[in-house]
Amino acid sequence: MAQTIDCDKIKELSAKYPKLKEINYTYGTAGFRMKAEYLESVIFRVGILAGLRSRKLDSKFIGIMVTASHNPEADNGVKLVDPSGEMLEQQWESYATQLANAQSDDELINVIKSVISQNGIDESKKASVVYARDTRPSGPKLIAALEDGIKAISAVGENLGIKTTPQLHYFTYYLNYCEKPTEGSCDELADKVYYEKFSKAFQKAVGDNQRLSDIYVDAANGVGAPKLKDLAQWIDKLNDNIFKVTIINDDTDTRGKLNFQCGADYVKTGQKPPLALNLACEQRAASLDGDADRIVFYYVDEDGTFRLLDGDKIAALSAGFIIELVKTACLDISVGVVQTAYANGSSTAYLERELAFPVSCVPTGVKHLHHKAQEYDVGVYFEANGHGTVLFSSKALDKINSDGSRTTEQEKAIKKLQALTELINQTVGDALSDLLLVESILINRQWTFKKWNSVYTDKPNRLVKVVVADRQIFKTTNAERTLVEPNGLQEKIDKLVAQYKDGRSFVRPSGTEDVVRVYAEASTREDCDQLAFKVAGLVYDEAGGTGGRPSEFL
Numbered sequence: 001m002a003q004t005i006d007c008d009k010i011k012e013l014s015a016k017y018p019k020l021k022e023i024n025y026t027y028g029t030a031g032f033r034m035k036a037e038y039l040e041s042v043i044f045r046v047g048i049l050a051g052l053r054s055r056k057l058d059s060k061f062i063g064i065m066v067t068a069s070h071n072p073e074a075d076n077g078v079k080l081v082d083p084s085g086e087m088l089e090q091q092w093e094s095y096a097t098q099l100a101n102a103q104s105d106d107e108l109i110n111v112i113k114s115v116i117s118q119n120g121i122d123e124s125k126k127a128s129v130v131y132a133r134d135t136r137p138s139g140p141k142l143i144a145a146l147e148d149g150i151k152a153i154s155a156v157g158e159n160l161g162i163k164t165t166p167q168l169h170y171f172t173y174y175l176n177y178c179e180k181p182t183e184g185s186c187d188e189l190a191d192k193v194y195y196e197k198f199s200k201a202f203q204k205a206v207g208d209n210q211r212l213s214d215i216y217v218d219a220a221n222g223v224g225a226p227k228l229k230d231l232a233q234w235i236d237k238l239n240d241n242i243f244k245v246t247i248i249n250d251d252t253d254t255r256g257k258l259n260f261q262c263g264a265d266y267v268k269t270g271q272k273p274p275l276a277l278n279l280a281c282e283q284r285a286a287s288l289d290g291d292a293d294r295i296v297f298y299y300v301d302e303d304g305t306f307r308l309l310d311g312d313k314i315a316a317l318s319a320g321f322i323i324e325l326v327k328t329a330c331l332d333i334s335v336g337v338v339q340t341a342y343a344n345g346s347s348t349a350y351l352e353r354e355l356a357f358p359v360s361c362v363p364t365g366v367k368h369l370h371h372k373a374q375e376y377d378v379g380v381y382f383e384a385n386g387h388g389t390v391l392f393s394s395k396a397l398d399k400i401n402s403d404g405s406r407t408t409e410q411e412k413a414i415k416k417l418q419a420l421t422e423l424i425n426q427t428v429g430d431a432l433s434d435l436l437l438v439e440s441i442l443i444n445r446q447w448t449f450k451k452w453n454s455v456y457t458d459k460p461n462r463l464v465k466v467v468v469a470d471r472q473i474f475k476t477t478n479a480e481r482t483l484v485e486p487n488g489l490q491e492k493i494d495k496l497v498a499q500y501k502d503g504r505s506f507v508r509p510s511g512t513e514d515v516v517r518v519y520a521e522a523s524t525r526e527d528c529d530q531l532a533f534k535v536a537g538l539v540y541d542e543a544g545g546t547g548g549r550p551s552e553f554l
């Protein structure tokens, strides 16, 4: 008789992690994310769900990442990763929410049984999961809860220890689809295959070109610091004169430092460098976030102005380079770009009008961008905040990797494209892979940051948070650019927007924080700030603002 789930074992282990009655959990854009102390029961149950998903998918490894990315150090979170390294399938997000909210152990068992029957899961199959965490102090305790969940569902778990989120995504794919050497721990192997792959591809992508000036990388005092250090050493071993990086904010030991006044989110939101980084004119710098899946670049120009090269600029740089190679190689491959409403209006205009790319706008959250990008032969997607990657379809890969008689120039372009397909982490946006991608393009083009920045000029923009009593009352449509509810609010926003030249503003509830976000852009900084302030004030006054009313920008 086929083995069935061991309800007693589940109940016994679950008793260690009772659900907090008052909390309603939701698997949102970033999985589950909140104060770490509320997460033990959730993470225990995520272990169970991963086991079920693995059984459903022929015992393939399911990935689990424990991280809260750019959130404050006291927060934590968890995300599930599907076998090919992509984000969890949508239907299973709702199972995750149902499991997390089961109030009693009996209810938990019922949800498990219902997932099993709805999916026709063979309970006797082997279940395999692979998991990692970032550097947060709450990580070890949550990993212990996860391991109990894995045990409860009788799955086999591979612990990768401390990794970046994209490393976990890549290694989940690797375990399922690449040949795995038998010796050595998975923890070490995950680092080795990652460093080897990306350092070699970088070497290939830069070719014989001259290196550029040194670059400072702010690692947000997170996991990106040790991993980038190792990766840079691997690159050095292949070519010690091509990439000189100085890592700052690399303290992963001192409490309270993670993401504090540093990191990609701080820099992008504040449009200023991390604290304690005094940039000389045109000194190149970049910031990662706490789990190293996002990156933004920046410098200060002659008159002291801070210049941010965000996800939109990364998309423009990479799409522009790729299309040039595709054209030189005379390949019949379409390249499209996917953005969200937060993309700067100038970037969309540049991509559509000057580079003639098809550009789509989708709701916030990488999964939406990723899915849309899969519709192109080559899909370039980046959120403005610096999270993104490039996807090469199998059609594109076949054409890039096929043999044929070619001119020397075409051959060179093909080789570069091949190198890019290896250099880009196609499972998910990856700050370290994106850093190398940008660096290799700039090296090929011999471009300074200033030159890169000059491809188009960002419209002044502003992102504001408004705290309201209930953000769930905000409902949007049109890829989140239009409010449907609260009733009548969109018309009022439209009236404000119409008062500003090139004005654009939209309002949506955050999926990761208990706030409503207001975005505004206009042709001048003054207009933009005024528009953002007015829309934020409108939201506060008309939709249950609490705490302080948004203040004007100084």
Ligand SMILES: CC(=O)N[C@H]1[C@@H](OP(=O)(O)O)O[C@H](CO)[C@@H](O)[C@@H]1O
Pocket (backbone or CB within 6 Å): 029, 030, 069, 342, 364, 365, 366, 383, 385, 387, 509, 510, 511, 512, 513, 517
């Ligand atoms: C404006 C903004 O940057 N929003 C971020 C943020 O989502 P919100 O739903 O806006 O809280 O976190 C997401 C997950 O990291 C990221 O995908 C998204 O881009």
Ligand SMILES: [Mg+2]
Pocket (backbone or CB within 6 Å): 069, 070, 289, 290, 291, 292, 293, 294
């Ligand atoms: Mg992140």
